[in-house]
Amino acid sequence: MDAARVVNSEDMSAVHDLLSTDSRDFLITPSKGQVKVDELEGKTIGLYFSANWYSKCQQFTPILVDVYTQLKEQGDKFEIVFVSSDEDQISFDLFHGTMPWLAVPFSDLQSKKNLTQKFQIEGIPSLIILNSRGRPIQTEGVELIYQYGVQAFPFSSEKIVELEAEELANHASQTIGRLLSTSSRDYVSKQKEQVPISQLVGKTVGLYFSAFLCSPCEKFTSRLVTVYQQLKEKNMDFEIVFISVDRDETGYIQCYQSMPWLALPHGDETAKSLLRYFHVQDIPTLIIVGPDGKTVTREGRNLINLHLEMAYPFTEAQLSWLQERLDEEARNYPKSIHHIRHRHTLNLVSASSGGGPFICCECEEQGSGWAYQCIECGYEIHLKCVQGIGQDNLENRTVNTACACTSGN
Ligand SMILES: [Zn+2]
Ligand SMILES: [Zn+2]
Known part of the structure; x- marks a missing residue:
């Protein structure tokens, strides 16, 4: 009992150190209430790095809300702490208003910076899972929620291995x-x-x-x-x-x-x-x-x-039959072309010569393998989208502003 208490007080300080500062020992609720950081002791915690302005975060947040709500209803010891990358207090308030969990106050930019660095957050949304002792156990929380939903709790490696095995078996017996x-x-x-x-x-x-x-x-x-x-x-x-x-x-x-x-x-x-x-x-x-x-x-x-x-x-x-046909066809394509909607010369590339998965700057759909590519600005299009140009559907095309270089006539 005593030993357990010693471990507990150490671990409590892990959560405490991570989420509070010298001048702040609380987190905030969406209605601006305060909850002491120490109240998170003994809970599994998800640190949710996210921002209002990013569509992937907007897409993921309601999914996480569902999971959170279900875990709360089941009485599981789980809490989420929103670490915001919003641009201003108003955006933060709006976004936090859609979440039923706690947040690091928006004004505490230093804590946000420290947490981002500590967990090497490179992209959002990101969900870092800390176990009930405040130790990080999963960095791919977003993927785990997408894959397993509420079942992923408590996110231990044993639990994930079990879910993966179950998933494999399900796929093998799928009808x-x-x-x-x-x-x-x-x-x-x-x-x-x-x-x-x-x-x-x-x-x-x-x-x-x-x-x-x-x-x-x-x-x-x-x-x-x-x-x-x-x-x-x-x-x-x-x-x-x-x-x-x-x-x-x-x-x-x-x-x-x-x-x-x-x-x-x-x-x-x-x-x-x-x-x-x-x-x-x-x-x-x-x-x-x-x-x-x-x-x-x-x-x-x-x-x-x-x-x-x-x-x-x-x-x-x-x-593979289609690929062979495409390879055959591509052999008859010019090595480089001048495409009327782009100001630079485009070069024919294949998967083995610099081509890879891309988003076509003409039709805005995915492509891979054979393509015409601009070395200067990254503009890349399907072979079929070159053929279409100047023919029947030219008037329907819109200029894709996502391309690094706008098309020149
Ligand atoms: Zn295309
Ligand atoms: Zn270009």
């Missing part, structure tokens, strides 16, 4: 039925109708994670609709299921209106568990499940962008 159904629902929606999930067995199925008012989603959806219709015309055994990331039903309805395929009913809990199961962090995401119910690829979006309907059935055999 479309297990992915999409619940104990009370064995159908998916087709607008107002119900379609039994059994009808999807033996098909290639795309699980499409998307949301309303997300411009990359809107853009990709229209491309995916074309591909879907082409595959349907060819009678391919292909189906898509929309999995909404929208919180409100209006967003869901608006978004689903533009889609000719199936959907999980709005508000279904399966959507959340699928997000975690497939580690979806960005939308739009298209996961492809094969006729045997196993995951074929998580790169459906990228593959559709590169190959359109030719990507089907997304198997390695199809992709």
Whole structure:
């Protein structure tokens, strides 16, 4: 008992040293109340480095709020401390107002700096987990929350190893039925109708994670609709299921209106568990499940962008055939070109000669492998996007302000 107390007082000072200063022994609540740092003693703590101005933080915060609320309801000893990178007090107040946990006061810039340095925070959002003795045990808290949600608690390495093993087993025994159904629902929606999930067995199925008012989603959806219709015309055994990331039903309805395929009913809990199961962090995401119910690829979006309907059935055999075809075609492309929408010369690159994953400055979609690249400013485009220029769709193109160098005519 005595020994335990000694250890405790030492550990208490670990949390105390980390989160208080000579002039401040408290943290603040969203309603500007104060909570003594020492009250966190014995709890697992998440240090949440985040900022209002960054979309990835805005996206992650509500997910963390859900997990936090559930852990609190279960009575788990868990607390989160927001360490803000907001630009001013007003932004800080607004952002902290969306969080049910504590924060280091915005005015205490020195503590923020010290914590950022101590935990070598290079990007946000970041969630550093301290165990009940105040020792850091996980630096990848954000990923763990995305993957395992509330189950990740208490974030010990034993717990994570256990979850990983469980996840591997789940993926190995995956079927479309297990992915999409619940104990009370064995159908998916087709607008107002119900379609039994059994009808999807033996098909290639795309699980499409998307949301309303997300411009990359809107853009990709229209491309995916074309591909879907082409595959349907060819009678391919292909189906898509929309999995909404929208919180409100209006967003869901608006978004689903533009889609000719199936959907999980709005508000279904399966959507959340699928997000975690497939580690979806960005939308739009298209996961492809094969006729045997196993995951074929998580790169459906990228593959559709590169190959359109030719990507089907997304198997390695199809992709290597497409790659060979692309290599063959690329051999006939000029080594360098002058593209009318860019002021510098562009060079043909492949994965083995300086090309890598990129965002196309013309269509703003992902690409990898063959591309035309500007050595001077990093401008990079798909081969197919060069072909399109000056032809039918030039008037529809917008200049991408994200590129280092704006296009010159
Ligand atoms: Zn492109
Ligand atoms: Zn350039």
